[in-house]
Amino acid sequence: METKPLIYDLTFEELVEWAAEHGQPAYRARQIWEGLYRKLWASADRFTTLPKALRAALDAEFSFSALQPVTSLVSTDGETHKTLFRLPDGVQIETVRMRYLRRRTLCISTQAGCAMGCAFCATGQMGLLRNLSAGEIVEQVLYYARWLGERGERVTNIVFMGMGEPFHNYDVVMRAIAVLNDRRGFGLGARRMTISTVGLVPQIRRFTREHSQVNLAISLHAADDELRSSLIPINRKYPIRELMAAVDEYIAATHRRVTFEWALIRGLNDTAEQAHKLAVLLRGRLAHVNLIPLNPTDGFVGEPTKPHEARAFCEIVRAAGVPCTVRLRRGIDIRAGCGQLASKPPREVGFVLK
Numbered sequence: 001m002e003t004k005p006l007i008y009d010l011t012f013e014e015l016v017e018w019a020a021e022h023g024q025p026a027y028r029a030r031q032i033w034e035g036l037y038r039k040l041w042a043s044a045d046r047f048t049t050l051p052k053a054l055r056a057a058l059d060a061e062f063s064f065s066a067l068q069p070v071t072s073l074v075s076t077d078g079e080t081h082k083t084l085f086r087l088p089d090g091v092q093i094e095t096v097r098m099r100y101l102r103r104r105t106l107c108i109s110t111q112a113g114c115a116m117g118c119a120f121c122a123t124g125q126m127g128l129l130r131n132l133s134a135g136e137i138v139e140q141v142l143y144y145a146r147w148l149g150e151r152g153e154r155v156t157n158i159v160f161m162g163m164g165e166p167f168h169n170y171d172v173v174m175r176a177i178a179v180l181n182d183r184r185g186f187g188l189g190a191r192r193m194t195i196s197t198v199g200l201v202p203q204i205r206r207f208t209r210e211h212s213q214v215n216l217a218i219s220l221h222a223a224d225d226e227l228r229s230s231l232i233p234i235n236r237k238y239p240i241r242e243l244m245a246a247v248d249e250y251i252a253a254t255h256r257r258v259t260f261e262w263a264l265i266r267g268l269n270d271t272a273e274q275a276h277k278l279a280v281l282l283r284g285r286l287a288h289v290n291l292i293p294l295n296p297t298d299g300f301v302g303e304p305t306k307p308h309e310a311r312a313f314c315e316i317v318r319a320a321g322v323p324c325t326v327r328l329r330r331g332i333d334i335r336a337g338c339g340q341l342a343s344k345p346p347r348e349v350g351f352v353l354k
Protein backbone atom coordinates (compact mmCIF):
# COMPACT_ATOMS: atom_id res chain seq x y z
CA MET A 1 0.00 0.00 0.00
CA GLU A 2 1.24 3.48 -0.96
CA THR A 3 1.98 5.46 2.16
CA LYS A 4 3.58 8.57 0.66
CA PRO A 5 1.33 11.64 0.56
CA LEU A 6 -0.36 12.29 -2.75
CA ILE A 7 1.11 15.40 -4.35
CA TYR A 8 -2.34 16.55 -5.58
CA ASP A 9 -3.42 16.89 -1.95
CA LEU A 10 -1.25 20.01 -1.66
CA THR A 11 -2.38 23.55 -2.34
CA PHE A 12 -0.01 25.91 -4.10
CA GLU A 13 0.87 27.57 -0.80
CA GLU A 14 1.72 24.22 0.75
CA LEU A 15 3.97 23.41 -2.17
CA VAL A 16 5.76 26.74 -1.69
CA GLU A 17 6.30 25.76 1.96
CA TRP A 18 7.62 22.38 0.93
CA ALA A 19 10.06 23.98 -1.50
CA ALA A 20 11.20 26.39 1.23
CA GLU A 21 11.86 23.46 3.57
CA HIS A 22 14.18 22.15 0.87
CA GLY A 23 15.91 25.50 0.66
CA GLN A 24 14.26 26.37 -2.64
CA PRO A 25 12.69 29.66 -3.73
CA ALA A 26 8.96 29.97 -4.47
CA TYR A 27 9.48 29.90 -8.22
CA ARG A 28 10.48 26.25 -7.92
CA ALA A 29 7.08 25.50 -6.43
CA ARG A 30 5.55 27.35 -9.34
CA GLN A 31 7.51 25.21 -11.78
CA ILE A 32 6.24 22.07 -10.08
CA TRP A 33 2.68 23.41 -10.02
CA GLU A 34 2.81 24.17 -13.74
CA GLY A 35 4.25 20.74 -14.44
CA LEU A 36 1.44 19.08 -12.51
CA TYR A 37 -1.51 21.14 -13.69
CA ARG A 38 -0.58 22.65 -17.05
CA LYS A 39 1.72 20.07 -18.54
CA LEU A 40 -0.14 17.31 -16.69
CA TRP A 41 3.02 15.40 -15.85
CA ALA A 42 2.39 12.23 -13.88
CA SER A 43 5.81 11.38 -12.46
CA ALA A 44 8.77 13.13 -10.84
CA ASP A 45 11.18 12.21 -13.64
CA ARG A 46 9.33 14.53 -16.04
CA PHE A 47 10.48 17.57 -14.04
CA THR A 48 13.83 17.87 -15.79
CA THR A 49 13.97 21.64 -15.34
CA LEU A 50 14.32 21.17 -11.57
CA PRO A 51 17.65 20.67 -9.81
CA LYS A 52 18.35 16.96 -9.53
CA ALA A 53 18.18 16.92 -5.74
CA LEU A 54 14.76 18.55 -5.74
CA ARG A 55 13.47 16.11 -8.34
CA ALA A 56 14.77 13.27 -6.20
CA ALA A 57 13.02 14.75 -3.15
CA LEU A 58 9.77 15.00 -5.10
CA ASP A 59 10.08 11.38 -6.06
CA ALA A 60 11.03 10.22 -2.57
CA GLU A 61 8.41 12.19 -0.67
CA PHE A 62 5.30 12.12 -2.84
CA SER A 63 3.09 9.73 -4.69
CA PHE A 64 2.03 10.93 -8.12
CA SER A 65 -0.79 8.45 -8.48
CA ALA A 66 -3.38 7.03 -6.12
CA LEU A 67 -5.85 6.02 -8.81
CA GLN A 68 -5.31 2.76 -10.56
CA PRO A 69 -7.67 2.26 -13.52
CA VAL A 70 -9.36 -1.13 -13.31
CA THR A 71 -11.82 -1.02 -16.21
CA SER A 72 -12.99 1.58 -18.68
CA LEU A 73 -16.25 1.37 -20.53
CA VAL A 74 -17.51 3.40 -23.44
CA SER A 75 -21.20 3.78 -24.08
CA THR A 76 -22.74 2.73 -27.38
CA ASP A 77 -23.56 6.43 -27.86
CA GLY A 78 -19.77 6.86 -28.16
CA GLU A 79 -19.94 10.05 -26.14
CA THR A 80 -19.89 8.72 -22.59
CA HIS A 81 -16.94 7.00 -21.01
CA LYS A 82 -16.54 5.66 -17.50
CA THR A 83 -13.52 4.43 -15.56
CA LEU A 84 -13.47 2.36 -12.39
CA PHE A 85 -10.42 3.18 -10.27
CA ARG A 86 -8.90 1.32 -7.35
CA LEU A 87 -7.40 3.42 -4.57
CA PRO A 88 -4.37 2.32 -2.53
CA ASP A 89 -6.54 0.91 0.28
CA GLY A 90 -8.55 -1.17 -2.17
CA VAL A 91 -11.62 1.09 -2.20
CA GLN A 92 -13.03 1.66 -5.69
CA ILE A 93 -14.65 4.70 -7.29
CA GLU A 94 -15.96 5.68 -10.70
CA THR A 95 -15.48 8.75 -12.88
CA VAL A 96 -17.39 9.65 -16.04
CA ARG A 97 -16.42 11.70 -19.08
CA MET A 98 -19.11 13.04 -21.39
CA ARG A 99 -18.88 14.75 -24.74
CA TYR A 100 -21.68 17.00 -25.76
CA LEU A 101 -21.14 19.42 -28.64
CA ARG A 102 -18.08 21.41 -27.60
CA ARG A 103 -18.33 20.44 -23.97
CA ARG A 104 -16.01 17.93 -22.39
CA THR A 105 -17.60 17.37 -19.02
CA LEU A 106 -16.25 15.22 -16.21
CA CYS A 107 -18.52 13.78 -13.55
CA ILE A 108 -16.33 13.41 -10.47
CA SER A 109 -16.77 11.36 -7.30
CA THR A 110 -16.26 12.98 -3.91
CA GLN A 111 -16.77 9.93 -1.67
CA ALA A 112 -16.50 6.16 -2.05
CA GLY A 113 -20.17 5.35 -1.60
CA CYS A 114 -22.57 7.70 0.14
CA ALA A 115 -24.15 7.89 3.58
CA MET A 116 -27.37 9.59 2.44
CA GLY A 117 -29.15 6.41 1.39
CA CYS A 118 -31.43 7.86 -1.31
CA ALA A 119 -33.65 4.97 -2.38
CA PHE A 120 -33.19 5.31 -6.15
CA CYS A 121 -29.40 5.77 -6.19
CA ALA A 122 -26.87 2.96 -6.64
CA THR A 123 -24.23 4.87 -4.68
CA GLY A 124 -26.66 5.38 -1.82
CA GLN A 125 -27.55 1.71 -1.90
CA MET A 126 -23.93 0.75 -1.14
CA GLY A 127 -23.50 3.04 1.91
CA LEU A 128 -20.45 5.16 2.70
CA LEU A 129 -17.05 3.48 2.58
CA ARG A 130 -14.99 6.63 3.10
CA ASN A 131 -14.39 10.21 2.08
CA LEU A 132 -12.00 10.84 -0.77
CA SER A 133 -9.05 13.15 -0.24
CA ALA A 134 -8.71 16.36 -2.24
CA GLY A 135 -5.87 14.77 -4.20
CA GLU A 136 -8.02 11.75 -5.07
CA ILE A 137 -10.68 14.11 -6.37
CA VAL A 138 -8.16 16.19 -8.33
CA GLU A 139 -6.49 13.11 -9.80
CA GLN A 140 -9.79 11.96 -11.36
CA VAL A 141 -9.77 15.23 -13.28
CA LEU A 142 -6.11 14.89 -14.23
CA TYR A 143 -6.66 11.36 -15.51
CA TYR A 144 -9.19 12.52 -18.06
CA ALA A 145 -7.42 15.82 -18.71
CA ARG A 146 -4.39 13.80 -19.84
CA TRP A 147 -6.60 11.54 -21.93
CA LEU A 148 -8.22 14.55 -23.61
CA GLY A 149 -4.88 16.34 -23.89
CA GLU A 150 -3.48 13.48 -25.97
CA ARG A 151 -6.33 14.17 -28.39
CA GLY A 152 -5.82 17.92 -28.48
CA GLU A 153 -8.81 18.56 -26.22
CA ARG A 154 -9.38 19.99 -22.75
CA VAL A 155 -11.74 19.58 -19.86
CA THR A 156 -14.37 22.31 -20.22
CA ASN A 157 -16.71 21.49 -17.30
CA ILE A 158 -16.66 19.56 -14.06
CA VAL A 159 -19.75 18.38 -12.20
CA PHE A 160 -19.45 16.99 -8.69
CA MET A 161 -22.22 14.53 -9.38
CA GLY A 162 -20.39 11.23 -9.25
CA MET A 163 -20.34 9.00 -6.20
CA GLY A 164 -20.96 10.69 -2.89
CA GLU A 165 -22.48 13.80 -1.39
CA PRO A 166 -20.00 16.65 -1.95
CA PHE A 167 -21.28 18.67 1.03
CA HIS A 168 -20.75 15.66 3.30
CA ASN A 169 -17.03 16.03 2.48
CA TYR A 170 -17.17 19.80 2.38
CA ASP A 171 -13.66 20.99 3.25
CA VAL A 172 -11.99 18.46 1.02
CA VAL A 173 -14.21 19.29 -1.96
CA MET A 174 -13.51 23.02 -1.50
CA ARG A 175 -9.79 22.31 -1.39
CA ALA A 176 -9.99 20.26 -4.60
CA ILE A 177 -11.95 23.08 -6.25
CA ALA A 178 -9.32 25.62 -5.17
CA VAL A 179 -6.57 23.48 -6.72
CA LEU A 180 -8.47 23.01 -9.99
CA ASN A 181 -9.45 26.66 -10.13
CA ASP A 182 -5.95 28.04 -9.46
CA ARG A 183 -4.95 30.17 -12.44
CA ARG A 184 -1.29 29.36 -12.06
CA GLY A 185 -2.11 25.74 -12.82
CA PHE A 186 -5.20 23.93 -14.08
CA GLY A 187 -7.15 27.18 -14.19
CA LEU A 188 -10.67 25.87 -14.76
CA GLY A 189 -13.12 28.71 -14.10
CA ALA A 190 -15.38 28.28 -11.09
CA ARG A 191 -18.42 28.93 -13.29
CA ARG A 192 -17.54 25.80 -15.20
CA MET A 193 -17.91 23.69 -12.09
CA THR A 194 -21.14 22.52 -10.47
CA ILE A 195 -21.74 21.07 -7.04
CA SER A 196 -24.85 18.96 -6.66
CA THR A 197 -26.17 18.43 -3.15
CA VAL A 198 -28.96 16.36 -1.69
CA GLY A 199 -29.76 19.41 0.44
CA LEU A 200 -27.53 19.62 3.50
CA VAL A 201 -28.78 22.91 4.90
CA PRO A 202 -25.83 23.97 7.13
CA GLN A 203 -23.39 23.36 4.28
CA ILE A 204 -25.57 25.29 1.82
CA ARG A 205 -25.37 28.21 4.27
CA ARG A 206 -21.61 27.81 4.50
CA PHE A 207 -21.36 27.71 0.73
CA THR A 208 -23.39 30.93 0.53
CA ARG A 209 -20.86 32.65 2.77
CA GLU A 210 -17.99 31.63 0.46
CA HIS A 211 -19.46 33.74 -2.37
CA SER A 212 -18.16 31.08 -4.69
CA GLN A 213 -18.78 31.25 -8.41
CA VAL A 214 -19.20 27.48 -8.53
CA ASN A 215 -22.73 26.55 -9.64
CA LEU A 216 -25.13 25.02 -7.15
CA ALA A 217 -27.61 22.24 -7.96
CA ILE A 218 -30.11 20.83 -5.50
CA SER A 219 -31.48 17.30 -5.79
CA LEU A 220 -35.14 17.92 -5.04
CA HIS A 221 -37.05 15.03 -6.67
CA ALA A 222 -40.29 15.68 -4.77
CA ALA A 223 -42.29 18.78 -3.86
CA ASP A 224 -43.79 17.67 -0.56
CA ASP A 225 -42.12 16.30 2.55
CA GLU A 226 -43.98 13.02 2.66
CA LEU A 227 -42.87 11.93 -0.78
CA ARG A 228 -39.40 13.46 -0.50
CA SER A 229 -38.69 11.79 2.84
CA SER A 230 -39.71 8.43 1.40
CA LEU A 231 -37.09 8.81 -1.34
CA ILE A 232 -34.43 10.91 0.41
CA PRO A 233 -34.04 10.08 4.12
CA ILE A 234 -32.10 13.28 4.92
CA ASN A 235 -35.30 15.22 4.15
CA ARG A 236 -36.51 14.25 7.63
CA LYS A 237 -33.65 16.25 9.07
CA TYR A 238 -33.79 19.11 6.55
CA PRO A 239 -37.36 19.33 5.25
CA ILE A 240 -38.28 21.25 2.11
CA ARG A 241 -39.21 24.45 3.89
CA GLU A 242 -35.79 24.70 5.58
CA LEU A 243 -34.02 23.68 2.39
CA MET A 244 -35.80 26.38 0.41
CA ALA A 245 -35.03 28.97 3.08
CA ALA A 246 -31.32 28.17 2.72
CA VAL A 247 -31.58 28.28 -1.07
CA ASP A 248 -33.34 31.66 -0.88
CA GLU A 249 -30.51 33.03 1.25
CA TYR A 250 -28.04 31.71 -1.32
CA ILE A 251 -29.87 33.36 -4.21
CA ALA A 252 -30.24 36.64 -2.33
CA ALA A 253 -26.53 36.71 -1.48
CA THR A 254 -25.13 35.58 -4.82
CA HIS A 255 -27.82 36.43 -7.41
CA ARG A 256 -27.00 33.12 -8.98
CA ARG A 257 -29.53 30.75 -10.52
CA VAL A 258 -29.97 27.42 -8.75
CA THR A 259 -30.65 24.21 -10.62
CA PHE A 260 -33.17 21.78 -9.16
CA GLU A 261 -32.73 18.18 -10.17
CA TRP A 262 -35.64 15.83 -10.47
CA ALA A 263 -35.37 12.15 -11.45
CA LEU A 264 -38.77 11.29 -12.92
CA ILE A 265 -40.10 8.03 -11.51
CA ARG A 266 -43.18 6.65 -13.20
CA GLY A 267 -46.37 7.09 -11.19
CA LEU A 268 -44.49 8.38 -8.17
CA ASN A 269 -43.15 11.90 -8.65
CA ASP A 270 -44.11 12.49 -12.29
CA THR A 271 -47.77 13.33 -11.66
CA ALA A 272 -49.45 16.59 -12.64
CA GLU A 273 -49.99 17.19 -8.93
CA GLN A 274 -46.25 17.06 -8.22
CA ALA A 275 -45.56 19.29 -11.22
CA HIS A 276 -48.01 21.90 -9.91
CA LYS A 277 -46.56 21.72 -6.40
CA LEU A 278 -43.06 22.11 -7.83
CA ALA A 279 -44.20 25.12 -9.86
CA VAL A 280 -45.67 26.74 -6.73
CA LEU A 281 -42.49 26.00 -4.77
CA LEU A 282 -40.16 27.59 -7.33
CA ARG A 283 -42.30 30.33 -8.86
CA GLY A 284 -40.59 33.70 -8.69
CA ARG A 285 -37.28 32.19 -7.66
CA LEU A 286 -34.07 32.33 -9.67
CA ALA A 287 -34.33 28.65 -10.48
CA HIS A 288 -34.07 26.13 -13.26
CA VAL A 289 -35.48 22.61 -13.22
CA ASN A 290 -33.58 19.72 -14.74
CA LEU A 291 -35.75 16.67 -15.31
CA ILE A 292 -34.20 13.30 -15.97
CA PRO A 293 -36.14 10.07 -16.37
CA LEU A 294 -34.97 7.65 -13.65
CA ASN A 295 -31.92 5.58 -14.46
CA PRO A 296 -32.26 1.94 -13.43
CA THR A 297 -30.40 0.62 -10.38
CA ASP A 298 -30.45 -2.85 -8.82
CA GLY A 299 -31.85 -1.81 -5.47
CA PHE A 300 -34.90 0.18 -6.61
CA VAL A 301 -37.95 -1.06 -8.47
CA GLY A 302 -39.17 2.27 -9.92
CA GLU A 303 -39.56 2.80 -13.67
CA PRO A 304 -38.48 5.83 -15.66
CA THR A 305 -41.16 8.19 -16.93
CA LYS A 306 -41.83 7.99 -20.67
CA PRO A 307 -40.44 10.87 -22.77
CA HIS A 308 -43.84 12.34 -23.69
CA GLU A 309 -44.91 12.26 -20.03
CA ALA A 310 -41.66 13.97 -19.07
CA ARG A 311 -42.41 16.71 -21.59
CA ALA A 312 -45.92 17.14 -20.20
CA PHE A 313 -44.51 17.51 -16.67
CA CYS A 314 -42.01 20.03 -17.98
CA GLU A 315 -44.77 22.07 -19.64
CA ILE A 316 -46.69 22.44 -16.38
CA VAL A 317 -43.58 23.78 -14.67
CA ARG A 318 -42.80 26.12 -17.55
CA ALA A 319 -46.36 27.43 -17.63
CA ALA A 320 -45.71 28.83 -14.14
CA GLY A 321 -42.74 30.73 -15.53
CA VAL A 322 -40.11 28.39 -14.12
CA PRO A 323 -37.47 27.39 -16.69
CA CYS A 324 -37.42 23.64 -17.15
CA THR A 325 -35.61 21.18 -19.40
CA VAL A 326 -35.67 17.43 -19.86
CA ARG A 327 -32.13 16.17 -19.80
CA LEU A 328 -30.81 13.48 -22.06
CA ARG A 329 -30.15 10.18 -20.38
CA ARG A 330 -26.59 9.26 -21.20
CA GLY A 331 -24.42 6.21 -20.79
CA ILE A 332 -27.19 4.03 -19.37
CA ASP A 333 -25.81 0.93 -21.12
CA ILE A 334 -22.57 1.24 -19.14
CA ARG A 335 -24.27 2.39 -15.95
CA ALA A 336 -22.62 5.77 -16.19
CA GLY A 337 -25.88 7.69 -15.79
CA CYS A 338 -26.83 9.82 -12.78
CA GLY A 339 -27.15 7.69 -9.69
CA GLN A 340 -25.78 4.56 -11.33
CA LEU A 341 -22.21 4.78 -10.11
CA ALA A 342 -21.11 2.11 -7.69
CA SER A 343 -17.88 0.42 -6.81
CA LYS A 344 -18.34 -2.59 -9.05
CA PRO A 345 -18.10 -2.69 -12.82
CA PRO A 346 -21.45 -3.39 -14.45
CA ARG A 347 -22.11 -6.97 -15.37
CA GLU A 348 -23.66 -6.08 -18.66
CA VAL A 349 -22.32 -4.79 -21.92
CA GLY A 350 -20.70 -1.66 -23.22
CA PHE A 351 -17.37 -2.08 -24.92
CA VAL A 352 -14.59 -2.85 -22.55
CA LEU A 353 -11.50 -0.85 -23.33
CA LYS A 354 -8.16 -1.88 -21.97
Ligand code: SAH
Nearest residue numbers: 121164165196197198219261263295338339
Ligand atom coordinates in the same frame (compact mmCIF):
# COMPACT_ATOMS: atom_id res chain seq x y z
N1 SAH B 1 -24.99 13.46 -3.85
C1 SAH B 1 -25.24 14.50 -4.76
C2 SAH B 1 -24.51 14.36 -6.07
C3 SAH B 1 -24.40 13.00 -6.70
S1 SAH B 1 -25.84 12.30 -7.40
C4 SAH B 1 -26.71 14.66 -4.99
O1 SAH B 1 -27.46 13.77 -4.61
O2 SAH B 1 -27.11 15.69 -5.50
C5 SAH B 1 -26.08 13.23 -8.90
C6 SAH B 1 -27.55 13.36 -9.30
O3 SAH B 1 -28.10 12.10 -9.73
C7 SAH B 1 -28.44 13.82 -8.16
O4 SAH B 1 -29.34 14.80 -8.60
C8 SAH B 1 -29.18 12.54 -7.81
O5 SAH B 1 -30.38 12.81 -7.14
C9 SAH B 1 -29.37 11.93 -9.16
N2 SAH B 1 -29.71 10.52 -9.16
C10 SAH B 1 -29.42 9.60 -8.22
N3 SAH B 1 -29.89 8.39 -8.59
C11 SAH B 1 -30.50 8.56 -9.79
C12 SAH B 1 -31.17 7.68 -10.68
N4 SAH B 1 -31.28 6.39 -10.42
N5 SAH B 1 -31.68 8.20 -11.82
C13 SAH B 1 -31.53 9.52 -12.12
N6 SAH B 1 -30.90 10.39 -11.32
C14 SAH B 1 -30.39 9.92 -10.15
Ligand code: SF4
Nearest residue numbers: 114116118121124198
Ligand atom coordinates in the same frame (compact mmCIF):
# COMPACT_ATOMS: atom_id res chain seq x y z
FE1 SF4 C 1 -25.82 10.13 -2.10
FE2 SF4 C 1 -26.60 11.80 -4.03
FE3 SF4 C 1 -26.95 9.15 -4.26
FE4 SF4 C 1 -28.42 10.52 -2.52
S1 SF4 C 1 -28.44 10.75 -4.76
S2 SF4 C 1 -27.40 8.57 -2.13
S3 SF4 C 1 -26.95 12.03 -1.83
S4 SF4 C 1 -25.01 10.21 -4.19
